[in-house]
Amino acid sequence: MPDNAPDHDLPPLADTPPRSGLSRRNFLVGASAASVLAAAGWGTAPKAVAAPGQKLVKIAIMGTSDIHANALNWDYYKDAAYSDSAKNAIGLARVSSLVNQVRADVGRERTLLFDAGDTLQGTPLGFYFATVDPVTTSGAIHPMAAQFNAIGYDAVALGNHEFNYGLDFLDNWISQLDAPALAANAVHAGTTVPRYEPFVIKTLHAGRGLPPIRVGVLGLTNPGIVIWDKANVSGQVDVLDVVESAARWVPVMRRRGVDVVVVSVHAGDSGLSSYGSDLPVENASALLAERVPGIDVILFGHAHNDVPQRIVTNTATGKQVVMSEPAKWGQRLSVFDLDLAFSRGSWTVLSASAHSVNANTVEDDPALVAVVQAQHDAVVAYVNTPVATSTETLSAAESCWKDTAILDYVNHVQIETVSKAIAGSAEASLPIISIAAPFNRAATFPAGQVTIRDVAGLYIYDNTLLASVLTGAQIKDYLEYSAKYFLTVAPDAPIAPASWTNALNTPDYNFDQLSGVTYDIDISQPQGSRIANLAWAGVPVAADQRFVVAVNNYRQSGGGGFPHIAGAPVVYNAQVAIREAIVAYASDTGVIDPADFHVVNWKLVRAGTPVF
CATH class of the missing domain: 3.60.21.10 (Metallo-dependent phosphatases)
Structure with a gap:
């Protein structure tokens, strides 16, 4: 045996x-x-003595x-x-x-x-x-x-x-x-x-x-x-x-x-x-x-x-x-x-x-x-392949505390992909919103030529795209859970956003941001009571209002412990890799212009006053 x-x-x-x-x-x-050479970094082990x-x-x-x-x-x-x-x-x-x-x-x-x-x-x-x-x-x-x-x-x-x-x-x-x-x-x-x-x-x-x-x-x-x-x-x-x-x-x-x-x-x-x-x-x-x-x-x-x-x-x-x-x-x-x-x-x-x-x-x-x-x-040859031209430099450096164009591009591609996929379905009449998180603060799309390497630096995980249906009340809960990423900050505290993040050891990739709805994150309030002014198309979101939500497979499967999403009905799952969807969309359009997709739909506030 x-x-x-x-x-x-x-x-x-x-x-x-x-x-x-x-x-x-x-x-x-x-x-x-x-014996082991000290140059190799070998530590000194307790010496055993034979009886x-x-x-x-x-x-x-x-x-x-x-x-x-x-x-x-x-x-x-x-x-x-x-x-x-x-x-x-x-x-x-x-x-x-x-x-x-x-x-x-x-x-x-x-x-x-x-x-x-x-x-x-x-x-x-x-x-x-x-x-x-x-x-x-x-x-x-x-x-x-x-x-x-x-x-x-x-x-x-x-x-x-x-x-x-x-x-x-x-x-x-x-x-x-x-x-x-x-x-x-x-x-x-x-x-x-x-x-x-x-x-x-x-x-x-x-x-x-x-x-x-x-x-x-x-x-x-x-x-x-x-x-x-x-x-x-x-x-x-x-x-x-x-x-x-x-x-x-x-x-x-x-x-x-x-x-x-x-x-x-x-x-x-x-x-x-x-x-x-x-x-x-x-x-x-x-x-x-x-x-x-x-x-x-x-x-x-x-x-x-x-x-x-x-x-x-x-x-x-x-x-x-x-x-x-x-x-x-x-x-x-x-x-x-x-x-x-x-x-x-x-x-x-x-x-x-x-x-x-x-x-x-x-x-x-x-x-x-x-x-x-x-x-x-x-x-190396593959990742240096050009896919599009950017009209300006887009950086993720502030994506952990501001709505940035580069992260909006991810959400834009996700919404476009899901919108085409569900056309003609029972859910096609529902508003489509999208979820993305800042995976890499160092990510940048340079002005001019953008390569697969640049896209890969922005979207570093091999996630696939799904879409589920959530209600307004569930979206509010979801955003409150995401907002625990921030420390509680007094309204008059000095502005130091980098020091406010990663509360409760929450990593950047668990700070989900939504595009398609507008909302404020009031970091002067306790965790669980931070989301204010949640609206869609200028109208407050009703608790029973239904939305199609574009989301990655990690999150939809329960990764990060976000509420509601793992049990939500799935209406799209074509196993499309999100990074590849971004590359394909950029190649098809040829130009990455923030004027086409960047909407500042969320902001940090303290006691109702915008931080920035």
């Missing part, structure tokens, strides 16, 4: 084992500890997460090498250099490498090979599969963004990987049978005369998938509770005789959820460490934080569990340093610590650049 096959004492899994057959690697581990009769072995477990289709240290939106104020570097080519360094320092035969998910979506590279020139049609190897294989990952956990392009696309990507793709809690709908491999066991041979060290890695993904990618997984995949799933599978791994249990989980460590309490906890990695006995190491992701080390004590055993989250996009590599001792016929973890290494300390690995160079060049 293969190492990842289910135990037969778990009846729901016995009849339908998870898919297997993906390649495995076995490494030889030496019996002596290895009389014990044999001591040191291993290193490396991890990445939230790569988000960043293959190279490149910003496709700026058409330049990536740069930020912290001098970070990104991309799997940088990660490869870090991995090579750790393997050289520790010994390749003493290392393992895992990923905690969100690999396929996030840059024009990911978008291009999923939709423009899909690898499922061309037969090409996906660049992120090619790089994962070239680096030599030992296992890959699935993140929520792996499901963005549908199950067939995901299955194709998994088939291209040399490493197993893990997600124990992503099950066939209506069952507890994993659709993907739940775990894998890697055998590390500790040296002459010593039994092998068996390292098991359990993969877990995010319950929010069933909301965020409802259209792709509904009726096919359920995602079970992270903690309950680990409690089920860790004992299975222990019964298989693993000496070290690693969990690679696509969940942050806050214990909170962005979608309320209807689903299991979204960011459950610390709860996992606290509540499930038998775990030694947790590699986690999803929250895009840099957490070099967090120690959580398991409440059942009192044992300390070591956790680490590497910063997004390949900016960091998490490294776990474990000392194991062999005595009386078994291996014991004597000490474990974690730290992160910074990708800005190395250069791109030329071999990993070469793996994707041709695909990268194709995407």
